[in-house]
Amino acid sequence: MSSRGVVDLRSDTLTQPTEPMRQAMASALVGDDRYGEDPSVNRLEERFAALVGKPAAVYVPSGTMGNQIALRLHGTPGSNVVVGRRQHLMSYESGAAGLNNAFQIYAVDDAGGVIDDAAATEAVAAGRGGFWPPVSLICVENTHLASGGLALGTEELVAAAALGPPVHLDGARLFNAAIARGTTASELASSTATVMSCVSKGLGAPVGSLLAGPADLVDEARLHRRRLGGAMRQAGVIAAGGLYALDHHIDRLADDHARADRLGQVVAERWPGARLGESEAACGRPLTNVVAFRHPDSLGLLDHLRQAGIRAGLLAPGIVRFVTHLDVDDADIDRAVATLSSAPD
Known part of the structure; x- marks a missing residue:
């Protein structure tokens, strides 16, 4: 937590x-x-x-x-x-x-x-x-x-x-x-x-x-x-x-992947086609604990998240990154999902 x-x-x-x-x-x-x-x-x-x-x-x-x-x-x-x-x-x-x-x-x-x-x-x-x-x-x-x-x-x-x-x-x-x-x-x-x-x-x-x-x-x-x-x-x-x-801590990495998948689903719904690796994952190459996606106002999105107590980062200019880990639980993901859902386009 x-x-x-x-x-x-x-x-x-x-x-x-x-x-x-x-x-x-x-x-x-x-x-x-x-x-x-x-x-x-x-x-x-x-x-x-x-x-x-x-x-x-x-x-x-x-x-x-x-x-x-x-x-x-x-x-x-x-x-x-x-x-x-x-x-x-x-x-x-x-x-x-x-x-x-x-x-x-x-x-x-x-x-x-x-x-x-x-x-x-x-x-x-x-x-x-x-x-x-x-x-x-x-x-x-x-x-x-x-x-x-x-x-x-x-x-x-x-x-x-x-x-x-x-x-x-x-x-x-x-x-x-x-x-x-x-x-x-x-x-x-x-x-x-x-x-x-x-x-x-x-x-x-x-x-x-x-x-x-x-x-x-x-x-x-x-x-x-x-x-x-x-x-x-x-x-x-x-x-x-x-x-x-x-x-x-090796086997529990599956929990991080599942939580990242929840975040990724919200990203796919809000910004279709924006998530990196999405097409490869659809062809069977799995994604893991990283959710990275292009956003037209990446700094604005980071600020929106920060105001709600959610910290994210940039992988490169215009590319937002979330990384799940053992200090993030399901309740934390619930908060992140809600904040993403309310983010401006």
Whole structure:
């Protein structure tokens, strides 16, 4: 239930630790993670690696750092890295890829969350033929935020891997995708070289993300984490929150999806065709806990919502975003639905 009468739907990063999670954090065994001696961090890394079907994982402070480390692991100097033009690591990481690396980003269309196969195939073939820089990495995002939280399936990820270069999966909300698809995170990540997921979004932990892959790459990732200032000491206090989230908060993501669907139905009624991902969802690619839609007066709508104690955000100019999470219950959604229903066109 929201606190202080405010229903905050700006992001699922806003969650507060539950009381059992706080107890787990307070009683966590800790050590120096820089030396690999924090038992809670080690357990979290092992648990996550098992869930995504990879040999090893490293705990990092943020999803952005996890993605940037993955780019360093795979992206060789002078190469092209194929990225969907609206993926998080392209548009929402403050230009870090270009600042931190010596490769080129080769941006392709990613309508509906799927990278343009023809454009990516051309880049790979031209690189192999010596006409263009070689492609050292292909990046995929699941769920795809800019498409309104669409969940990709195994087939789309297998298709990306079939292009040849290794695939990095930005799975910040990968467990949302797994629940929506009725599969596992391990199955979705099976064709990828590395995968990053956040425990600080829908899973409800206060801090952190994990990057998983082959053991040798994860060893190298620890070095990059240190170079980027992300090596942590007695991090078990926060790692325990992530471990609790993985053990207790995955299945409940279905509740967030159901609540987002209620909001989405109102949006579809009030502003037909405005919701992002609507057509893909109608064709069987499920939406998850994000409701994003175009509105002619997005700032005015945000103000209308704010006056009623409902907080929303913008995904881009003119695109309103709601994100459901474990701190939002059915009563909160009732308030948001009523406020949307009374909003001016």
